[in-house]
């Protein structure tokens with residue numbers, strides 16, 4: 009007899025990881041694959057921060073648990089960052105350090121919603137929102153954004169979804185499109201959520217990786233919002249698995265209890281690195297300049313390969329391409345491109361299960377020479 013398995017864990021795979029596996033297997037066999045699929049920086053944490061980590065380990069090789077919400081000094085450092093960077097002032101008791109922002113997302117949903125509650129997500133979207141919400145037996149409400157709304161929600165679109173929402177997830181700059189909400193649109197959405205008793209969850213994972221206007225935090229406009237951020241992207245600490253949340257007063261104790269029970273505490277050594285990394289933002293800003301150069305190459309070279317319907321990316325390190333004129337089956341399309349052109353990219357179905365079959369996501373956080381070569385190969389492939 010086979011034992012029961014849960015329905016809640018029967019969630020879709022992360023297609024980006026499927027292509028990533030394919031690309032890894034091909035690379036292991038000696039194929040030269042240009043990587044436009046993975047969503048992580050090509051840089052590591054600045055050397056001075058690594059040196060500091062060594063000092064910390066030498067001083068205290070034991071590295072025990074920390075408090076469930078993280079080391080007070082590091083939480084205070086994050087609060088200071090909000091004061092300096094966004095002009096938003098709050099006590100560090102509202103900061104929770106998390107095991108990546110993925111750990112933060114699950115605690116955000118658990119702390120704010122009960123089974124059956126309706127949570128809006130804006131498609132194309134970061135797929136784990138949908139999958140986490142479903143696995144917690146909450147209801148996903150899809151708000152379909154388009155190129156015309158810059159792949160971001162508007163108050164009109166949210167109202168048109170026709171459901172009484174309990175929560176709404178936004179992400180600006182966006183994964184997968186790299187597009188951003190303007191500060192005024194963000195403020196409108198924040199105010200609308202407040203007026204309609206909707207708990208806003210603002211995923212600010214790509215803040216600081218912006219090329220024109222800086223991104224503003226939802227914490228400035230909505231005191232009830234849960235704001236998520238991560239050390240994985242701008243701070244280039246991906247594998248150190250650390251993120252943070254800014255939470256409203258009434259949720260801090262719940263988040264603490266969830267963190268104690270689910271995670272005990274966020275990774276200790278990573279918190280020490282995080283404390284130090286704020287002193288090296290000048291280095292991190294050079295990484296952003298590098299991504300910007302790559303984006304300029306993508307914008308000028310990809311249209312020559314037929315990828316001419318690109319999202320108006322102004323941040324993160326992605327563009328979302330409408331490839332409906334080239335395929336109706338993005339998965340087959342991506343597999344064909346990797347085997348015929350040696351270029352890996354992510355099928356849009358990952359981000360939009362209804363309309364994504366005619367889209368792909370392109371990540372340009374890789375080495376510039378590889379980006380140039382990937383574009384050249386795609387141009388050749390299209391001939």
Ligand SMILES: Cc1ncc(COP(=O)(O)O)c(C=O)c1O
Pocket residue numbers: 047107108109110111134179182183211213237238239240246249250251
């Ligand atoms: C929009 C968004 N949010 C959250 C995450 C999770 O990041 P992490 O768990 O590494 O902090 C990612 C990772 O790609 C992301 O793209």
